[in-house]
Amino acid sequence: MDTNAAFPDVVLNWINGQHETTLQNERFTKFNPHDGQALCQVARSRAADIAQAVAAAKAAQPAWAKTPPVKRGLVLFDVVMALKARREEMARVVALETGKGFKNALGETDGAIECGLFMAGEGQRLFGRTMPSGVPNKYAMTIRQPLGVAGLIIAANTPIANLAWKIFPALICGNTVVLKAAEDTPLSAWLFGQITHATGLPAGILNIVHGYGEEAGAPLVAHHDVAVISFTGSTAVGKLIAVTAGERLAKVSLELGGKNPLVVCDDADLDNAVKWILLSAFSNAGQRCASGSRIIVFDAVYEALRARLVQATEKLRVGPGDDDDFGPVINLEQLDNMLAAIRGACARGAQLVTGGYRLDDDAHCAGYYLAPTILEAVATNAEISRTELFGPITCLYRARDFADALALANDSPYGLTASIHTRNIHRAVEFTHQVQAGVAVVNAGTFGSEPHMPFGGVKQSGNGTREPGTEALDIYSTLKDVYITVNPNLV
Numbered sequence: 471m472d473t474n475a476a477f478p479d480v481v482l483n484w485i486n487g488q489h490e491t492t493l494q495n496e497r498f499t500k501f502n503p504h505d506g507q508a509l510c511q512v513a514r515s516r517a518a519d520i521a522q523a524v525a526a527a528k529a530a531q532p533a534w535a536k537t538p539p540v541k542r543g544l545v546l547f548d549v550v551m552a553l554k555a556r557r558e559e560m561a562r563v564v565a566l567e568t569g570k571g572f573k574n575a576l577g578e579t580d581g582a583i584e585c586g587l588f589m590a591g592e593g594q595r596l597f598g599r600t601m602p603s604g605v606p607n608k609y610a611m612t613i614r615q616p617l618g619v620a621g622l623i624i625a626a627n628t629p630i631a632n633l634a635w636k637i638f639p640a641l642i643c644g645n646t647v648v649l650k651a652a653e654d655t656p657l658s659a660w661l662f663g664q665i666t667h668a669t670g671l672p673a674g675i676l677n678i679v680h681g682y683g684e685e686a687g688a689p690l691v692a693h694h695d696v697a698v699i700s701f702t703g704s705t706a707v708g709k710l711i712a713v714t715a716g717e718r719l720a721k722v723s724l725e726l727g728g729k730n731p732l733v734v735c736d737d738a739d740l741d742n743a744v745k746w747i748l749l750s751a752f753s754n755a756g757q758r759c760a761s762g763s764r765i766i767v768f769d770a771v772y773e774a775l776r777a778r779l780v781q782a783t784e785k786l787r788v789g790p791g792d793d794d795d796f797g798p799v800i801n802l803e804q805l806d807n808m809l810a811a812i813r814g815a816c817a818r819g820a821q822l823v824t825g826g827y828r829l830d831d832d833a834h835c836a837g838y839y840l841a842p843t844i845l846e847a848v849a850t851n852a853e854i855s856r857t858e859l860f861g862p863i864t865c866l867y868r869a870r871d872f873a874d875a876l877a878l879a880n881d882s883p884y885g886l887t888a889s890i891h892t893r894n895i896h897r898a899v900e901f902t903h904q905v906q907a908g909v910a911v912v913n914a915g916t917f918g919s920e921p922h923m924p925f926g927g928v929k930q931s932g933n934g935t936r937e938p939g940t941e942a943l944d945i946y947s948t949l950k951d952v953y954i955t956v957n958p959n960l961v
Contacts, residue, residue: 476559477509477510477563477657477660477661478510478660479510479511480497480510480511480512480513481500481510481511481512481513481656481657481660481680482513482660482680483513483515483519483523483677483678483679483680484660484663484667484676484677484678484679485519485522485523485526485677485679486526486530486673486674486677487667487671487672487673487674488673490513490519490522491513492513492514492515492516492519492681493516493518493519493522494516494518496513496514496516497511497512497513497514498511498512498514498653498681498682499511499512500512500567500653500654500656500657501801501802502566502567502569502837503567503568503569503797503798503799503800503801503837503838504569504790504797504798504836504837505836505837506802506836506837506838507836509566509567509657510656510657512653512656512680513679513680513681514680514681514682514685514686515650515679515680515681515685515686516681516685516686516689517685517689519679519681519686520648520650520679520686520689520690520693521689521693523648523677523679524619524621524648524677524690524693524695524696525695526673526674526677527619527646527647527648527674527675527677528618528619528646528695529674530646530672530673530674530675531616531618531619531644531645531646531674533672534616534641534644534645534646534672534675535615535616535644535645537644539592539593539594539596539642539644540593540594541593542593542641542642542644543590543591543592543593543594543642544590544593545669545671546586546589546590546593546638546641546642547587547590548669548670549586549590549665549666549669549671550583550586550587550590550638552665552666552668552669553579553582553583553586553662553665554583556661556665557576557579557580557583558576559661560575560579560630560658560661560662560665561575561576561578561579562575563657563658563661564578564579564629564630564655564658565790566657567629567654567655567656567657567658568626568627568629568654568655568797568800569755569790569797569798569800569837569838570754570755570790570796570797571790571791571792571793571794571797572792573792574753574754574792578628578630578631579630579631581631581634581921582630582631582633582634583634584920584921585631585634585635585638585921585938586634586638587921588638588921588922588938589638589639589641589642589921589938589942590638590642592639592642592940592943593642595940596614596642596643596943596947597614598611598612598613598614598949599611599612603953605955607955607956607957607958608953608954608955608956609953609954609955609956610951610952610953611951611952611954612949612950612951612952613949613950613952614643614943614947614948614949614950615644615947615948615949615950616643616644616645616946616947616948617643617645617697617698617721617946617947617948618645618646618695618696618697618698619645619646619647619648619695619696619697619698620636620640620645620646620647620648620696620697620698620699620700620946621648621650621690621691621693621696621698621699621700622636622637622640622647622648622649622650622699622700622701623649623650623683623687623690623691623699623700623701623702623703623711624636624649624650624651624652624702624703625652625702625703625759626652626653626654626655626757626800627754627757627758627759627800627860628754628758629651629652629655629658629659630658630662632652632702633649633658633659633662634938635702635937635938635942636649636700636702636937637649637662637676638938639937639938639942639943639945639946640698640700640946641675641676642943642946643943643946643947644947645697645698645946646674646675646676646677647675647676647677648677648678648679648690648696649676649677649678649679650679650680650681650683650686650687650690651678651679651680653680653681653682653683654800654801655800656680659678659680660678662678663676663678683707688710688714691711691714691715691720692714692718694718696720697720697721698720698721698722698723698945698946699711699715699720699721699722699723700722700723700725700937700945700946701722701723701724701725702725702726702759703726704726704727704858705726705727705858705884705930705931708724708726708932708933711724712724712933721945722933723933723935723937723945724932724933724935725759725925725926725927725931725932725935725937726759726886726927726930726931726932727759727858727860727884727886727930727931728759728760728761728763728858728884728885728886728887728927728931729763729764729855729856729857729858729882729883729884730750730760730761730762730763730764730884730886730887730888730889730907730916731762731764731765731766731878731879731882731888731889731905731916732746732747732750732762732764732765732766732888732889732890732891732915732916733766733767733869733875733876733879733888733889733890733891733892733901734747734765734766734767734768734771734775734891735768735771735872735875735890735891735892735894735897736768736770736771737892737893737894738771738891738892738893738913739891739893739913740771740774740775740778741778742891742913743775743891744775744778744779744782746762746889746891746913746914746915747762747765747779747864748779748782748783748786748795749915749917750762750864750889750915750916750917751763751765751842751862751863751864752783752786752795752796752842752862752864753795753796753917754796755796755797755798755799755840755861755862756796756799756859756860756861756862756863756864757799757800757860757861758860758917759858759860759886759931760886760887760909760916760917760918760919761860761864761916761917762864762889762915762916762917763858763859763863763864763865764855764864764865764867764878764879764882765779765864765865765866765867766867766868766869766875766878766879767866767867767868767869768868768869768870768871768875769868769869769870772866772868776823776846776866779844779866780823780824780844783824783825783842783844784824786842788829788834788839788841788842789833789834789839796842796862797839798834798837798838798839798840799838799839799840799860799861799862800838801838802838804838804860804861805828805838805839805840805861807859808840808859808861808863809826809827809828809840811853811854811857811859811863812826812843812845812854812863814853814854815845815848815852815853815854816845818849818852818853819847819848819849819852820845820846820847820848820849820852820854820865821845821846821847822843822844822845823844823845823846823866824841824842824843824844825840825841825842825843825844825862825863826841826843826845827840827841828840828841829841840861840862840863841862842862843862843863843864844863844864844865844866845863845864845865845866846865846866846867848865848866848867850867850878850881855882856882856883858884872897872900872901876900876901876904876905879901879905879906880904880905880906882906882929883929883930884927884929884930884931885906885907885908885927885928885929885930885931886907886908886909886926886927886931886932887907887908887909887910887911887916887917887927888901888905888906888907888909888910888911888916889910889911889912889913889914889915889916890902890905890910890911890912890913891912891913892912892913898912898913906928906929907927907928907931908925908926908927908928908931908932908936909925909927919938921938921939922938922939922940923938923939924936924937924938924939924940924941924942925937925938925939
């Protein structure tokens with residue numbers, strides 16, 4: 471692993487443009503998922519620290535809102551260019567704190583840069599609409615306006631990409647931000663704050679706080695001066711956020727979990743299907759809300775697909791290097807939860823095809839490494855079929871035909887992403903229309919998004935909002951109707 475990354479021994483909050491310790495000077499330890507060693511100490515924020523950050527954001531917001539959107543875009547363009555200039559440094563930090571390879575971390579950083587460039591450009595296109603009025607001498611239009619302070623809470627799986635997805639659209643709309651960084655990836659958030667403030671972004675526009683969800687995230691959600699909450703994470707936490715935000719009628723965007731199906735039809739290119747199953751299920755150690763965790767295979771090709779998939783899975787390389795296929799899971803608790811889920815599934819009748827154990831050889835024993843795992847003979851109503859595990863674990867299911875496969879794909883509390891592998895255009899189109907998901911993919915993986923495209927799910931995978939794309943502007947702004955009545959006699 472490339473460890474040529476500079477970061478502080480103690481990661482503090484960014485509040486009002488300054489490094490700030492917490493009021494109680496509390497800290498927690500961030501561990502390296504590759505070797506279990508302590509990386510740094512991190513500020514452990516509480517409600518009073520969150521209030522301090524919100525106050526700074528609230529004070530800075532009126533001036534930022536009055537800044538023309540085009541000029542806000544130019545300011546953000548400078549931030550993106552500064553991030554681009556330090557892209558390798560950011561990628562080293564992302565790789566170090568997540569355990570993923572530098573190459574993958576660099577790709578993630580470039581994705582964040584693309585998102586920032588797209589959103590900076592939206593400053594020139596922060597459109598409202600003009601519409602005809604039904605009343606003579608009356609003109610009607612809508613304009614976009616900011617909401618105020620945006621409270622952003624992100625996950626640790628793709629830390630710099632998650633930062634970009636939320637911060638850039640929130641800022642371009644004229645809001646100020648309090649970001650609660652993921653406790654497992656504080657370093658990328660710290661470095662992003664450093665890069666941003668070095669460009670001259672006015673103090674208080676972007677505030678970054680660290681801490682645990684119940685101690686720092688919950689007070690941010692509950693704070694009466696936070697106008698909009700955007701959260702990426704588990705469905706269980708998302709439901710709690712929805713209740714808290716709903717009590718004060720705050721706007722809320724929730725991008726939650728997934729249990730995403732990948733269907734392999736009897737006419738599929740099996741080699742291509744195996745390639746994309748591996749990437750969907752195991753890349754990033756399966757730590758994607760869009761991970762392919764339910765592989766639904768037609769009976770006619772089940773045995774052939776299974777044999778190829780198992781052979782390919784057992785050849786995967788696990789480690790933190792660029793030549794490895796995936797790295798560790800983010801922390802020891804997650805690893806223990808996954809191992810318990812596998813044991814529980816097997817005790818209830820599931821059959822372990824491959825994997826299912828913690829890697830304990832010399833190269834992996836100190837880290838949080840799980841062998842790529844495939845289960846089969848799993849009931850569709852089993853807990854492992856209906857619970858997001860967020861790790862390198864997938865399950866195989868048999869389907870009689872297209873109708874059966876579609877029914878299995880839709881038999882889930884989640885509806886985030888879905889994929890089908892087929893040479894039949896009629897099947898492909900019907901699947902994209904009928905599958906209950908926010909994203910439908912043909913002949914590729916269950917994951918993948920682009921900065922100009924909306925991403926989100928249905929059912930338990932979210933509350934219907936979409937990020938990024940121009941649809942994100944609807945989260946971070948409000949529309950105001952404007953009517954102008956003229957008197958022709960006064961012309």
